Amino acid sequence: MQKLGKQTIKFDNPPVITEVASIVGPKEANGPLAKYFDQCLEDEFWGEKTWEKSESKIIKETVNMAINKSGIPSNDIEYCFAGDLLNQCISSSFGLRELNVPFIGIFGACSTFVEGLSLGAIFIESCAKHVLCAASSHFCSAEKQFRFPLELGNQRPQTSQWTVTGSGAAVLSQNGDGPFITHITFGKIVDMGIKDANNMGAAMAPAALDTLICHFKDTGRSPSYYDAIITGDLGYIGKEILTELALDKGYNIKSNYNDCGVMIFDKEKQDTHSGGSGCGCCATVFSGYFFKQLNEKKIKRILLIATGALMNSTSSQQGESIPSIAHAISIEM
Amino acid sequence: MDWLQNINFIELIKCFITGGLICVIGQILIDKTKLTPARILVIFVTTGTILGGLGIYKYLVDFAGAGATVPLTGFGYNLAKGAIKGVQEYGLIGAFTGGVTASAGGISAAIFFGYIASLISKPKMKKE
Amino acid sequence: MKPLDSKKDYQDYVDKKSPNSPILKNCFNAFWVGGLICTIGQVIMNIAKSRGLSQDICGTIVSIILIAISAFLTGLNIFNKIGKFAGAGSLIPITGFANSIVSPSMEYKSEGYVMGVGGKMFTVAGPVLVFGISTSIIVGLIYLIFNTQNITLV
Structure with missing residues (x-):
């Protein structure tokens, strides 16, 4: 493990993504990527009484599924x-x-x-044999916490994004022949003063840009090195902004760039406005779609940049702007 | 069904247009500003109360009937009308009792039906 | 102008990039749905009046019936679809007030019937009552002051 430039870590023995699993909710199951997910739920409660319980069950089952699929005894998983x-x-x-x-x-x-x-990969490189990584989000529990009750008859703004219901989990190992995590670039917190919690893509795009440029500078790579550059949940607006801003800085990513939030829903049919968002967005799209593409060698090098808006409902009520972050990992076959 | 015979279509059209226009003002506020629904409701009820207190809203009610009383501005008008009536009847204490007395039916109904709905129904995800 | 030069430049840039709501379509839907709800109210009012009830009681009956319909539709998970279509058309009439009380009641049912439903019922509509009632008290007090000095306000 060595440090490249300012923010990037390069692995000497790249950790392997041994196995992944993904479970998504009913809306995602009607989206264009439905056939790639391991399991699609019929309803958002999944037999539980509350959405919070349902989300816990989703992440629990996804993690169990990833462990079972990997064939590694769960006792051998050292960290989660x-x-x-x-x-x-x-x-x-x-x-x-x-x-x-x-x-x-x-x-x-x-x-x-x-x-x-990223953290799991660092653990693998330094001490552990197998670690597990997972993330989840749920549309209903997120709406309840961040926005309005579900039954409130309001109109969602055109810039708003739809929180993905679902969870993705991955098992990382020291050895194996799956896709390797070769580089990671941790991002800085970037805040360009956007206050509108209904326009997350625009708030997060500068953070993604910062990490993207930093990754290219640190590694000496250019956008054409990757078969696919994928951001987590910038949505349509954020995607357009990032493409333009990157071009402005001299990086043309138009041809190989896409966004998980854009891919997971059908904008016209599913009325999701600016696309998907949430932890589950990037987790399920990577675990469902890109991992299979990598394994089938349809794509060989991917730069996955997950973006996050580091706010809560109190901060937005108090009129604070939205600090954003983006972390990138380079995954190669 | 005697009421059918004395339907006043002019009255209904006045009501439809006035009610519709008040809603259009709200829609413009929703689309052109970043106000949340709660803030928009507050703006409407406060405007209605002030216009009611100034005696202006009464003309709209006389003109449009339910077209002016059903929107939340009408709820505010009702509060103001009640407070003034309370003062006329009971003096100072009426300012505190009048408004809520006049709109007690609506508030109680909303609380009661809200509680009933929560007993029998569960929120569901919007599926489109 | 480079968008990332300052926060203000970026905000202007984002505003240009963000799609606007289809305001004409929204206003049209708000107009006819809002108008229709008011007209239903007027019809109820006329029925009540033809039974010989007083103006005030008729108004209360209209409110209660519209609130009951709105609560019923919210409970059937239909009101949010109407609201999505009509926007202010269903929000501004008393139906929107009822929906803003019923929807958090249902949402917070999972936290129990006392502190969940009872406690969170007014998370959206609470401000309406606070500002509406407070303003009405001020109106009453002002009226009282002018009235005792024999100057009529209304």
Whole structure:
């Protein structure tokens, strides 16, 4: 493990993503990526009484599924990194309380999944054989905590994004032949003064830009090195802004850039306005779609940049702007 | 069904147009500003109370009937009308009792039906 | 102008990039749904009047019936669809006030019937009552002052 430039870590023995799992809710199951997910739920409660319990169950089952698919005995998983959007990360800590694996709860808003993968990769390189990373979000519990009751008859603004219901989990190992995590670039907190909690994509795009440029500078790579550059949940507006701003800085990412929030829903049919968001967005799209693409060698090099808006409902009521973060990992076959 | 015979269509059209226009003002506020629904409701009820207190809203009610009383400005008008009536009847104490007395039916109904709805119904996700 | 030069430049840039709501369509829907709700209110009012009830009681009956309909539709998970379509058309009439009380009641049912439903019922509509009632008291007090000095306000 060595440090490149200012913010990037390069692995000498790149950790392997051995196996992944993804479970999504009913709306995602009607989206364009439905066939790639391991399991699609029929209703948002999944037999539970509350959405919070349902979200805990989703992350718990996703983690169990990832462990089972990997064939690694759960006793051999040494550490678990997980997080979500609810206050004090209750979905992951409640969902994984019976896992019996040392647990490191993390919060990076919607960037949690990549933050987990990055920390897990560092653990693998330094001491552990197998670690687990997971993240989840739930549309209903997120609306309840951040916005309005579900039954309130309001109109969502055109710039708003739809929180993905779902969870993604990944098992990282020292050895194997899956996709490798070769570089990670941790991002800085960037705040360009956007206050509108209904326009997260615009708030987070500068953070994604900062991390993207930093990654290219640190590694000496150019955008064309990657088959795909994927951001977590910038949505349509954030995607357009990032593409333009990157071009402005001399990085043309137009041809190989996409966003998980844009990919997971059908904008016209599903009426999700600016696209998907939430921890689950990047986690399920990577675990469902990109991991399979990598394994089938359809794409070989991917830069995954998960973005997060580091605010809560109190800060937005107090009129604070939205500090944002983006972490990038380079995954190669 | 005697009421059917004395339907006053002019009255209904006045009511429809006035009520619709008040809602359009609200819609413009929603689309052009970043106000939340709660703030918009507050603006309407406060405006209605002030216009009611100044005696202006009464003309709109006389003109449009339910077109002016059903929107939340009408709720505010009702509060103001009640407070003034309370003062006329009971003096100082009426300022405190009048408004709520006049709108007690609506407030109680909303609380009661809200509680009933929560007993029998569960929120569901918007599926489109 | 480079968008990232200052926060203000970026805000202006974002405003240009963000799509506007379809305001004409929204206003049209708000107009006819809002008008229709008021007209239903007027019809109820006329029925009540034809039974010989006083103006005030008729108004109260209209409010209660519209609130009951709104609560019923909210409970059936239908009101949010109407609200999505009509926007202010269903928010501004008394139906929106009822919906803003019923929807948090249902939402916070999972936290129990006392502190969940009872405690959170007014999270959205509470300010309406606070500002409405406070303003009405001020109106009453002002009226009282002018009235005792024999100057009529209304």
